[in-house]
Amino acid sequence: MSFDSLLYYILSVTLVISSMLVISVNNTVYSVLFLVLCFIASAGLLFLLDCEFMSLIFVVIYVGAIAVLFLFVVMMLDVKVTSSFKDIFKYFPVGMLLCFVFLSELALIFFDSFYVNPYVDSFSSNAH
DSSP: HHHHHHHHHHHHHHHHHHHHHHHHOOOOOHOOOOOOOHHHHHHHHHHHTTTTHHHHIIIIIIIIIIIIHHHHHHHOOOOOOOOSSHHHHHHHHHHHHHHHHHHHHHHHHHHHHHOTTTTHHHHHOHHH
């Protein structure tokens, strides 16, 4: 395993875990810090893809400006931490309905747009 592939796996796992922690952490300051980690991991992945300019733009603009602005706003506001699990079953059927609609639209687009091999008939008719 090369160093690039190892770094790719580390950055990918970091990106997925930190993005899940952005929406699941109760403390908003920690959520913004995990968002910064998401931006840095995605910048690292862009750097591995040889998109150095986009990677540096991610770091300068998103981490340097937007995430710091989010952090200042969160720290200036007095946000009350509430339990988000008390109403989870009230919104679960609507969430499942939206998930089903979204996944069915994706399946329709996928099966309508991509073909295994559109030239199968032309290849089989020319082979004598």
